[in-house]
Amino acid sequence: MKAIKARMTTAQVAANGRAALTLIGIGLIIVVAASSFSYLVFAAAALMPTIGAAIMERRGQRQMAISVGALTLATVIPLVIGAIATGSQRNLLGSSTAWTFVGLAAAAGFAIYFLMPVANVWIDDMRSQARLRALRERQQQLEKDWGPEVAGRPTAAG
Amino acid sequence: MAFDAPPSPERPPERGPSGQVVLSGQYQIHPGEPFPALNGKGVEAFRAIDLRFPAENFVALTCTGELLPRLETMSSLRGLSKAGTLALVAFGPVDWPDGRQRLAVIYTAPAAGRFALSTPLTPFQIVEGFLRPAAAALHDIHGRGAVHRSIRPDNLFQREGGATSLALGPCVATPPGYEQPPIYEPLECAAADPAGRGTGTPKHDIYALGMTAVAMLLGRHPGSEYDRDALMIRRLEHGSLRAVVERSQVPPELVDALVSMTTDDETDRWSVNDLQKWLNGGRPDLARQYELPKALSPYEIGGYQVRSARSLGYMLARRPTEAPTHLRGDALSMWLRDYAPERTAQAMLDHAMLERPADTEGGDYDAIQTAHAVLALDPEGPVRYRGVAVDPHGLGPLMVDALNDPDRRTAVTGIVRYGLLQRALDRRLSERRGSSRKANRQAINFERLKRWIVSPLPWEGYERCLYDINLNLPCLSPMTGGRWVSGVSDLITALDQVALGGAVKEPTFDPHLAAFIGARFDTPGDALLSLMKPNEADDDATLGAIRMFAELQQTYGSPPLRGIAQWCGNLAARIAGRIHHRPSRQKVMATIEQAIPSGSVATILKAIDRPGLRQRDEQGFALCKSEYTRIAQEIRAIERNTETRRAGAQHRGRDNAALIASTGSIIAAFLTLMLDSGR
Numbered sequence: 001m002k003a004i005k006a007r008m009t010t011a012q013v014a015a016n017g018r019a020a021l022t023l024i025g026i027g028l029i030i031v032v033a034a035s036s037f038s039y040l041v042f043a044a045a046a047l048m049p050t051i052g053a054a055i056m057e058r059r060g061q062r063q064m065a066i067s068v069g070a071l072t073l074a075t076v077i078p079l080v081i082g083a084i085a086t087g088s089q090r091n092l093l094g095s096s097t098a099w100t101f102v103g104l105a106a107a108a109g110f111a112i113y114f115l116m117p118v119a120n121v122w123i124d125d126m127r128s129q130a131r132l133r134a135l136r137e138r139q140q141q142l143e144k145d146w147g148p149e150v151a152g153r154p155t156a157a158g
Numbered sequence: 159m160a161f162d163a164p165p166s167p168e169r170p171p172e173r174g175p176s177g178q179v180v181l182s183g184q185y186q187i188h189p190g191e192p193f194p195a196l197n198g199k200g201v202e203a204f205r206a207i208d209l210r211f212p213a214e215n216f217v218a219l220t221c222t223g224e225l226l227p228r229l230e231t232m233s234s235l236r237g238l239s240k241a242g243t244l245a246l247v248a249f250g251p252v253d254w255p256d257g258r259q260r261l262a263v264i265y266t267a268p269a270a271g272r273f274a275l276s277t278p279l280t281p282f283q284i285v286e287g288f289l290r291p292a293a294a295a296l297h298d299i300h301g302r303g304a305v306h307r308s309i310r311p312d313n314l315f316q317r318e319g320g321a322t323s324l325a326l327g328p329c330v331a332t333p334p335g336y337e338q339p340p341i342y343e344p345l346e347c348a349a350a351d352p353a354g355r356g357t358g359t360p361k362h363d364i365y366a367l368g369m370t371a372v373a374m375l376l377g378r379h380p381g382s383e384y385d386r387d388a389l390m391i392r393r394l395e396h397g398s399l400r401a402v403v404e405r406s407q408v409p410p411e412l413v414d415a416l417v418s419m420t421t422d423d424e425t426d427r428w429s430v431n432d433l434q435k436w437l438n439g440g441r442p443d444l445a446r447q448y449e450l451p452k453a454l455s456p457y458e459i460g461g462y463q464v465r466s467a468r469s470l471g472y473m474l475a476r477r478p479t480e481a482p483t484h485l486r487g488d489a490l491s492m493w494l495r496d497y498a499p500e501r502t503a504q505a506m507l508d509h510a511m512l513e514r515p516a517d518t519e520g521g522d523y524d525a526i527q528t529a530h531a532v533l534a535l536d537p538e539g540p541v542r543y544r545g546v547a548v549d550p551h552g553l554g555p556l557m558v559d560a561l562n563d564p565d566r567r568t569a570v571t572g573i574v575r576y577g578l579l580q581r582a583l584d585r586r587l588s589e590r591r592g593s594s595r596k597a598n599r600q601a602i603n604f605e606r607l608k609r610w611i612v613s614p615l616p617w618e619g620y621e622r623c624l625y626d627i628n629l630n631l632p633c634l635s636p637m638t639g640g641r642w643v644s645g646v647s648d649l650i651t652a653l654d655q656v657a658l659g660g661a662v663k664e665p666t667f668d669p670h671l672a673a674f675i676g677a678r679f680d681t682p683g684d685a686l687l688s689l690m691k692p693n694e695a696d697d698d699a700t701l702g703a704i705r706m707f708a709e710l711q712q713t714y715g716s717p718p719l720r721g722i723a724q725w726c727g728n729l730a731a732r733i734a735g736r737i738h739h740r741p742s743r744q745k746v747m748a749t750i751e752q753a754i755p756s757g758s759v760a761t762i763l764k765a766i767d768r769p770g771l772r773q774r775d776e777q778g779f780a781l782c783k784s785e786y787t788r789i790a791q792e793i794r795a796i797e798r799n800t801e802t803r804r805a806g807a808q809h810r811g812r813d814n815a816a817l818i819a820s821t822g823s824i825i826a827a828f829l830t831l832m833l834d835s836g837r
Contacts, residue, residue: 117811
């Protein structure tokens, strides 16, 4: 009963979390739109790579979207908030600097997403090779100490 | 008195073995100068001198090994110096020119050859020249716990030149009674094989003395006019003395002595004290003289007519192929019932015929029946089976004599196996068997011999019985290198020499060697087996063998035994070779190699017999073997699952990417703020 109650609580929490994030997102959109509609357009345009990543990814997977989205948001939000803080005078849509930051962030996100698996595989391969080497060395030491019989082979005659 | 021609003391060396042979560093034996007067079966006599007193003459009797000499009697008689006997001065093994060892016995050399029966002697000559000195000698011999058992006319000598008395000749180089013609043996062992007559008692000597005196009286061997069987039948039916001499032929002054000395009833027979009393004019109790009852009608068997159950038993044994027919027929039982003077003979025979050992083999049935029948008819006689006749106390020397004759060996095996010896003892008069404690000891010994003789184990069998019952029998194994090995200390010295020779790399004991060690030194059977078949022995047995050598070495003063150490090193190396752990194996091997030159078997044993070594080695090996297997499985798993592993790594990489990007977003936000605000 307690486990069932716990699972239900976790699902509820997840649902509540998603609901909260949605509310926050809607709140942010309203705030940005209230300050300058162009900023909202800028943000939407900046998030296009993220949306594209989300669409490209398989159902149930979010790693590419998170990688790209996290870094993109990390540049968009400071830019938009910075612009709002300076009285909404800045033209973000026309700012090459802003687009540079956003572009670099998205690129970094994509790079991280594509390079990390390769690096992981390489590291894992290295570890496996090292493990195999250690295991084989141990076997050789065992044979040296205990003879080929330890490997189930007969002793050499003579 | 007449003697054979004496040997010339200055005889030039003859062809034959040359070289000098020395006993105890004192007596030099001359193999090139035979002394034929004292030769016999299994005995070669040679001239000898005392290196301290070269002028004195001695004779060395050398035992060639065919027969078992009487070592205990040699010990008892050494140093006895009496006019009535040749003096035994020394004995021991000597290195013979043929490279082997012989047992040599040194006697004072007689002045003349053997006494020869030719003309009859007078009673005075017999008494003063023979009986008196012989009785004095026998008094001392018996006093030393020994029995002569070789008193007969041709074993008498003149001790010194010009002596008027005779001296008893040697008696130790052959088994007791071995060379005695049957007439000089009492009835109870006269029918036994020469080697199986048993040690006997002092009264055996008195009998032989008396019968020798009869021979001197007659000037010939008593009963020489009869063949063997006829003489024996006469003795059984008339008594030994009456069988060979008429009362009228015996001078009155000797009749009491001769009757009392040669009576067939041992309890009635004189002792040496009685004889000396008579010789000194006293009047000892005389033996009863009585006529033995005989059947009115004889029974015919083997061409002879017998008139008593005892003589019938004797002839049944002498005709083993005919005996079963007689025993199964009615004529014999009818004769026993109607004519035999022994009233209980029929009943005893019937009872004996019904008995049969449980393990009787088919081919032995008739022989066992005959043996039982003979014992029933003649319970005081020897055991007789398949043509072999043995007194229960004469089994030891007979086993030696029969060793190399397959038929006799088989017969002796049957005698022991079917309990015939114990049966014979059970049927004898209790006073002849001594105390009940002795009887129990005998019963235990025969049972043990019976168990061994049928044993299939290679260290038991005939050889084990041989060495158990003959405490002084030297080891007859060829591995002794021809040395006279009578004890375990001699054995290990001999084996050490063989091992040092290098021809034998590993101890591969034959049954003689294994049985000798088993009899003389309490050794477990599997240790002996490992020495007989080292390739088939397990580690425990091999270790037992090494331990045995270590104990032997320690028991006899720990002399260095480099040859045996090499053997034991080879055996230990076998065990060490089975140690799984290579560094431990090498360490043990190195210790063994270092110990071998020292000749210490105990050091080798210590190197290989470490407490817990084998157990730890086995446990360690088992652990490492399972570890090796586990490692192999893990290697296979890693190699087999490469693609799966990589796929997993990629998936984790993507997850990591999201995490890193999320973490990196903080840095990105910070950088954006810094750089954008600084613009």
